[in-house]
Amino acid sequence: MSTLAAPSPAPARGRVRSAGLTGTPSLLRLAVRRDRVLVPVSAVALAGFVAMSAEATFTLFPDLASAQESMAPTLANPALVAMYGPISSLGIDSIATFKSILLGGVFLAMLAYVVVRRHTRTEEEAGRLELLGAGVVGRRAALGAAVLLGTGAVVLTVVLTVLWSIAVGLDAAGSVALGVSWLVMGLSWVGVTAVAAQLTSSARGTAGWSLGALAVAFLVRAVGDTAADDSPARFLTWLSPLGWGVKVSPFGANRYWVVVLGLVLYAVLVAVAFALLERRDLGAGVLPSRAGRERSDIRSAAGLTLRLARGMLVGWVVAYVVLGVVLGSIAGSITSFVDSPQVEDMLRAMGGDAGTITDIYFASELHFAAVAAAALAIAVVTRMHTEETTTRAEALLATPVRRTTWAVGHLALAVVASAGVMVVGALVAGLVHGSAEGDVGGIVVRLVGAALSTLPAVWVTLGVAMLLYGLWPRFTGLAWAALITFLLLGEFGDLLDLPAWLVDLSPFAHLPALPGGSVQWLPLAVLALVALALAVLGVGALRRRDLG
Structure with missing residues (x-):
């Protein structure tokens, strides 16, 4: 005579939600191991880009007073502002980091994109997440590990940059503001890429959404920064996370409070990414894939x-x-x-x-x-x-x-x-x-x-x-x-x-x-x-x- 086991009681709602992150520490350790070269080398290189540029400027310009007045018209050139953003001030520290603040922030955003995409959509497209998901790994674990590693890469780069900048002689307060500027831009693209990885069903699609958003943000900021002082278009700078980074104004106004905007956007985007994850199947995206042609014209x-x-x-x-x-x-x-x-x-x-x-x-x-x-x-x-x-x-x-x-x-x-x-x-x-x-x-x-x-x-x-x-x-x-x-x-x-x-x-x-x-x-x-x-x-x- 056989007996039936009584069904186990349903787990509490809070435990169900937390179970979705089961295995996140293990996946994070795996991701760190796989990126043990990429992340540290990129962080050191970006920090060195700022510090070495500044040190070279100090070597060439021991006394910049005679050059500041003549450089001002060129530094205000709209084309230059569109490319590198407005200069914070005509001080030696600001001139030494003029090219590296915005461009470095863009590079950091690209690092965040590479890390998050690699451990979400790329792993899913390759079929490895399906294998991992067959074990004791929650549905949200891969995205959680990717976001944590992307966040860690951004924070590591920012910390190294601030310390190295101070070490070469840049103003400490301005160096911290530079770190805040990069933190805003980098964390924003951790969130943007996390969302992009849920929208599409391929790594290429994720790249298109994330890098496309980066290009749009750069363009919107450029239009806002180059508009006339009394033009309503100046407000466009505040609609772009890259514009927020520029508005920190390192070695100038040093607006540390702008970091709040970046942290809020980061939190909102990560929350949206997790919500979208629950609304799609493994291997698919929230947005439908475009149907291909019946016959291809590719011959080689x-x-x-x-x-x-x-x-x-x-x-x-x-x-x-x-x-x-x-x-x-x-x-x-x-x-x-x-x-x-x-x-x-x-x-x-x-x-x-x-x-x-x-x-x-x-x-x-x-x-x-x-x-x-x-x-x-x-x-x-x-x-x-x-x-x-x-x-x-x-x-x-x-x-x-x-x-x-x-x-x-x-x-x-x-x-x-x-x-x-x-x-x-x-x-x-x-x-x-x-x-x-x-x-x-x-x-x-x-x-x-x-x-x-x-x-x-x-x-x-x-x-x-x-x-x-x-x-x-x-x-x-x-x-x-x-x-x-x-x-x-x-x-x-x-x-x-x-x-x-x-x-x-x-x-x-x-x-x-x-x-x-x-x-x-x-x-x-x-x-x-x-x-x-x-x-x-x-x-x-x-x-x-x-x-x-």
Whole structure:
């Protein structure tokens, strides 16, 4: 005779809710282990970006009093304000951190996006969350761990930045305000990405929503900051989390209270993300996926690679068009403050000692644009690792497509894309500046040539990414750390009197000072050969290892 066990009493409502977070500490430890290189290296690099820039400025300008008055008109240029935000004051600390406050905050927001997306939508798309969910892991645990790690990455970066800034001589109160500014921007994008991961059913969709929101926030802030003082459009700055970061005004008004806005937005967005999580199925998004075509017009692996990357490429082209407009607009006012020998020394130290002051300005800015183009190239190559971990590469390579063809397709797209955005940016800058100077053709040719001269250094970073993916796919993310290291050594190595052998490790340290200088073909040829060798070694290693 069999008996039936009495049903267990229903758990309390509060216990049901808390059960959704079961396993969060374990998933957090796993996420920390997986990002044990990415997060610390990124935090140190961003903190170093501020501290090293400030230290280099102090070295060049021991006494800035004579330069402040002449720099004021240029620092108020609408194009410059749109790009970097309004300067807080004309003090030495504010000038030393002028470029790094907003741009650093944007980079921190991108770090938060990468961390949160990786441990939510990317893991879910790869099927790993489904396996984990079959164990003792609550439904909300993955999102909770991702939010906690993203928050920790932001806080770690902010703390390091504040301490390092004070250590190099920046004002302590202003350094804390700078940390508040970054905290607002970084935490906001922890929340934005958490929501984006619930709306869509793919990592690419999450990227589109999160990075699209970042672009919109930047644009809204730019419109508000460049509007006339009596214009109602000035209020737009307060509608953007990036605008809130700028409104903290580090080394100026030091509005610490703005952090409340960031914390409230962060809390609201995280709460919305958890609410949306309860309204969707695993592997799906709240928003319906767009139906594809009945028949595809893709005929090759390279065509598939281009189709998958086209949204990202369009965004980068638009960004470089805007960058070209900004650079071309600012160029006309560069000569307005060269009466200060300190400012001229700074520009010559950063852009080379060749040509007019406008040429040196373009050389400096094009080198920074080349670093961004290298980031695009790395993003294209590292997509191969994503395709592999999600098993889509395995399905593709089960067809007659060979690994070499697949890898070369990504490399070719990265080469063309990086060259394309550099040419677009230089072309637009040449058109804008050439129209003002009455020499469109001549200036366009010189700037496009200068942009092309930076490509060998860009392709070296591309080769590093390919080599890492081919040999050690788990460490593909170190390509980003290599790029940041190259940037710091190439742009600030000479200013900080670092050893020559150390500076020479950066491919960007060997670029010619164009458009004002002369072309040295040997260093460019060597860089191109190094890039080719790295790429060939990476493809060869990919052919010989097991996928997955």
